[in-house]
Amino acid sequence: MLTFHRLCVRTTFSARLLKTTGRTEHASGRHWSHSAGRCSPTCRALVYERHGEPTQVVQLKNMDLPPLGSKDVQVKILAAPVNPSDINMIQGTYAILPDLPAVGGNEGVAEVVEVGDRVTSVKVGDWVIPKDAGLGTWRTDAVLSEDDVVSLPNTIPLLSAATLGVNPCTAYRMLSDFEDLKAGDTVIQNAANSGVGQAVIQLAAARGVNTVNVIRDRPEFTHLSDRLKAMGATHVIKEEELRQPALKELFKTCPKPKLALNGVGGRSATELLRHLQRGGSMVTYGGMSKQPVTVPVSAPIFKDVKIRGFWVPQWKRAHSNDGAAFKAMLDDLCSLIKEGKLSAPACSQISFLDHSAALAAAMTPFTSTKQVLVM
Template structure:
């Protein structure tokens, strides 16, 4: 059985009594579960659940509220399958000459990178952008698409044991500068901007201190676009950034862009064509990938959840 995530919860150290003060038995815990994939109204059922006995450090949690997120719906509907039947209008053809790993990773990360580089600032050759999580799938696509357009990139990554190897790989993709989050806070950043203009666009996938420090280097009237929150910390912006530099904060979600442009198939086709042309010219490659046979899915899932993993797990169906 599977349960959708995204709970707002309350924890208590002692298990609730089985009876209320009035003496009437409390209803057993219940949950929405599904045993097969399909459309949620058809496969999700409300059932009584068993609650595990408390151990020494366990906390009995009473759930108060839970959102239904798009990701929850997608998981119930089914993912990572070898075959499926879809309405023709939902599909977009991918040219046969596009490598399979590029095709498999095309619809999310490169599209996100393309839209963020296109929709928020009118960037020209010689302009620069700054991004954190630069080793992510989106980050790697940003580097390559920007390079093809003559846009300089300042790429922020977390410090790690294999940092020199990661820097080398991102530079090979076309990165102009690769720095750590710690370097963002150092006075030496001034030297970097002697050879490259301050960025007009910042792309944030982390949040927390990384975002605050990255924002300090943005040009006046520049834009920061947030598309993720890996640090699970809020975006903190000094008041001075608004008053004295008039920076703009925006958000982006590729799923919402598709919904907003559902009546503009030509716009989606044009973007995909631009990306496919970059792939054909060797200017856009798939992110660093680890190819895993479908039957080894458990190893792929475990690897995908490990920290400091720059390789995207690709299930070969």
């Protein structure tokens, strides 16, 4: 049995200064000075001072913005999604945990409104997204290091930009880095209606790769199945069909999967393994069931399958020295967006002021839309 254990790493976010209720709380190793009598610009942010259930611990607060440094950019946040990793971070169960108090949100898109005199990579009016997790995107405005953001074309849809940095990047890398997939090959995945799953469907379709997409049964199964097929899904099946003989008939219409993508864990992951072709790979990127990944001994011995894991923040940090690989991936994804081959997942746009409703909806089982806070 292979069990993935949680590893919590405390992390410092390089561009966060919380100043609330007249008290400055430094949450980074970088300290800002405020001139006496100077009126600092302010923003509103969703802050949590302790770990717990998001609807109980996240509060809307006013914050002072730090002065703009020579290599800093001031941005206006336009939209920021609520992802499972955001929820887990607030709960205190994610692999990286910020020092508290912290601003929620790891993803989003912002417009540059001012730049320091030594900034060269972005200009006023550009759209930018975080290079890595932890900038705290659930706020109206921020002052960030130029090195913490990367620009996107502001000609793509807002929701596509706001949701680009995590799920599509995860899907892109998993389809690119573990097996040499060619047109006509097959990928099988669970959690196919998730943000990652929807991106996998579209990116695979753009490459001519078949997808077998597994989702839990629900009252609106047919409607959801039709929506995934409209995105490019080859087949959509229920979890229980993974264990039925009829699935063998499906693989007479397309090759057995070379790659399996697991975002659930537990029995679902084990069943994905059973359908992999010899020498294939199963990549685990999530564990929504909170159950361990159990590997039958026959899989590595007789089928030579490979069991791998993937976490996009780790990939980004491993490629952070020059940034070329990340930028090339974003350019490719943006090109697909412009060509109409990659769209944002189904989203519900929620006013920033209605954040409690967005958090509650994001934690509701069988939710098929991503909650996006619009500032």
